[in-house]
Amino acid sequence: MTDLITRRNRTIGPYSPLFYDEPLEFVSAKGVWFTDVHGEKYLDGYNNVPHVGHCNDRVVAALCDQASRLNVHTRYLNARVVEYSEALLATFEPRLERVFFGNSGSEANELALRISRQLTGAKGLIVSDFSYHGTTISLAEMTTGLKTREPLAPHVRALRIPDLDADPRPEDEVLAATLADLDAAIESLGEAGHGVSACLFDWLFSTEGMPRLPQGLVAGIAERVRAAGGMVIADEVQSGFGRTGTHMWGYQRVGLTPDLVTLGKPMGNGHPMSAVVTSAAVMDEFGPNNEFFNTFAGNPVSAAVGQAVLDEMAERGLMEQARVLGETALAQLRRFADDHDFVRTAKGAGMFLGLEFVREGRPAPDLTKRVVEAMKSRHVIISRIGRDDNVLKVRPPLAFGPEELPRLLGALGESLAELDA
Ligand SMILES: *Cc1c(COP(=O)(O)O)cnc(C)c1O
Numbered sequence: 001m002t003d004l005i006t007r008r009n010r011t012i013g014p015y016s017p018l019f020y021d022e023p024l025e026f027v028s029a030k031g032v033w034f035t036d037v038h039g040e041k042y043l044d045g046y047n048n049v050p051h052v053g054h055c056n057d058r059v060v061a062a063l064c065d066q067a068s069r070l071n072v073h074t075r076y077l078n079a080r081v082v083e084y085s086e087a088l089l090a091t092f093e094p095r096l097e098r099v100f101f102g103n104s105g106s107e108a109n110e111l112a113l114r115i116s117r118q119l120t121g122a123k124g125l126i127v128s129d130f131s132y133h134g135t136t137i138s139l140a141e142m143t144t145g146l147k148t149r150e151p152l153a154p155h156v157r158a159l160r161i162p163d164l165d166a167d168p169r170p171e172d173e174v175l176a177a178t179l180a181d182l183d184a185a186i187e188s189l190g191e192a193g194h195g196v197s198a199c200l201f202d203w204l205f206s207t208e209g210m211p212r213l214p215q216g217l218v219a220g221i222a223e224r225v226r227a228a229g230g231m232v233i234a235d236e237v238q239s240g241f242g243r244t245g246t247h248m249w250g251y252q253r254v255g256l257t258p259d260l261v262t263l264g265k266p267m268g269n270g271h272p273m274s275a276v277v278t279s280a281a282v283m284d285e286f287g288p289n290n291e292f293f294n295t296f297a298g299n300p301v302s303a304a305v306g307q308a309v310l311d312e313m314a315e316r317g318l319m320e321q322a323r324v325l326g327e328t329a330l331a332q333l334r335r336f337a338d339d340h341d342f343v344r345t346a347k348g349a350g351m352f353l354g355l356e357f358v359r360e361g362r363p364a365p366d367l368t369k370r371v372v373e374a375m376k377s378r379h380v381i382i383s384r385i386g387r388d389d390n391v392l393k394v395r396p397p398l399a400f401g402p403e404e405l406p407r408l409l410g411a412l413g414e415s416l417a418e419l420d421a
Contacts, residue, residue: 005023024036024381031054032401032404043381051397052398054397062307063308066304069300071299081300084303087307096278096279100294101297102273104264106135107297108275109136112233113139113197115260116198124156126157126200127157131145131158131205131208144158155194163213164214182220186228198260199233202237202250203256204250209386209387210348219255219256233262237263239251242313242318243352245319268309273306322398329351329394333353343355354393356386367419368390368391370418
C-alpha cells in the first residue's frame with residue numbers, strides 16, 4: 001500500500017486528496033458494499049454517484065449491450081437518446097421541457113452560466129459563500145467552499161446562507177438580514193456595471209452543511225434575482241434524482257421554479273453524464289445563436305445507462321425508500337443529538353443526513369474527524385461537510401436499504417459512545 005501511495009504521488013500527485021489517515025483500497029463493489037484488497041467488506045454510507053448501487057446489474061447490462069451495438073455522437077438520428085430525453089424530462093414540470101446533455105456537472109453549470117449570460121446580457125452572479133459548482137475557470141472564480149487560487153471574480157457576489165440551528169437571532173431577523181445582504185450584492189453588481197445574469201445555488205445547500213433556512217428565504221432570493229433581470233439556476237448535482245426522498249428534484253422541495261436546472265453525479269451511476277434542463281423558450285433563444293455540439297454527450301451508450309438508472313429507481317421505488325429510511329434515520333440521529341452534548345443538531349432530507357458537532361458552542365471538526373475514523377474501523381464509510389467541517393455527512397447510494405440502515409446507525413451509536421468515553 002505504501003508503495004502504491006508513493007507511485008500515486010509520483011503520477012497523479014499528492015494534491016488529489018485521499019480519505020482517511022490510512023487510505024482504503026477497494027478492488028470491487030456490489031450494491032452498497034465495497035470489498036477492499038484484504039477481502040474486507042465496507043458498507044457505503046457516503047457515495048452518491050453509484051445511485052442505484054455499485055455495479056448495478058441493469059446498468060451494466062444496458063451499458064454493455066449498447067456499447068456492443070452502436071456508440072456515436074448526436075448528429076445522426078437515434079431513438080435511444082430521444083426516448084431517454086423524454087423519460088428524463090417527464091420527471092420535471094411541463095415548463096421544463098428541453099435538455100442539453102453534457103459529461104460532467106462542471107460542464108452543465110458552465111453551459112447554464114453561458115446561457116444566462118447571453119439571454120440577460122448581464123454578467124453578474126450570485127452564489128453562496130460556501131459552495132462548489134465545478135472545475136472550469138468561470139466556476140473556479142466563483143468557488144467559495146474549497147481552495148482555489150483564483151480570487152472571486154469581480155462579477156461574483158457571495159451570499160452568506162444562514163443556519164437557524166446555529167444562529168441565535170429570531171427567524172424574521174435572520175431572513176431580513178440575509179435579504180438585505182442580497183439587495184446590497186445586487187446593487188453593487190449594478191454599480192459595477194455587471195448587472196445580474198443569474199444566481200446559482202444547490203438549493204439543499206449540501207456543501208454548506210444543510211443549514212435550516214428561514215421561511216421565505218428561497219422565494220425571496222428568486223424574486224429579487226428575477227426583479228434584477230437575472231435567471232435562477234438550480235444545481236441538482238447533489239440534491240437531485242430523488243435524494244431528498246420527497247421530490248425527484250431538490251428545488252421542488254423548497255418550492256422553487258428555476259429557469260435552468262443542472263444535473264450530474266448520480267445521473268449515469270458512474271458513467272460520465274450531465275445535463276442542463278430548461279424551457280423551450282430559453283432553448284429557442286440560445287439555440288439559433290450558437291451551434292452547440294458536444295462530442296460525447298448524449299451518445300446512445302450514455303442514454304442507455306441513464307435510462308437504466310431511471311428504470312431501476314422506478315421499479316425498486318428508491319425515492320420512496322429514501323423517504324421512509326430517511327425518516328427512520330433522522331429520528332435516530334435526533335436521539336443521538338439528545339443523548340450527546342457535543343451533537344448540536346441532526347439534519348436530514350431523505351437519504352442526505354448530517355449530525356453537527358460542537359464543543360462549548362463552537363464547531364468541533366476534530367470530533368467529526370474522529371467519528372469518521374471510528375466508523376471506518378467498524379467498516380462503515382461516511383464523511384463530513386460544512387464550512388467548519390463539523391457536520392457528519394451520511395449520503396449513501398440511493399439503493400441503501402432497510403437491511404443496511406441498522407448496521408450504519410449501530411456503528412454510529414458505538415462511535416459516538418467512544419467520544420463520551
Ligand atoms: C460535484 C459537483 C459539481 C461538479 O461536478 P463534476 O461532475 O465534478 O464536474 C457541481 N455542483 C455540485 C453541487 C457538485 O457537488
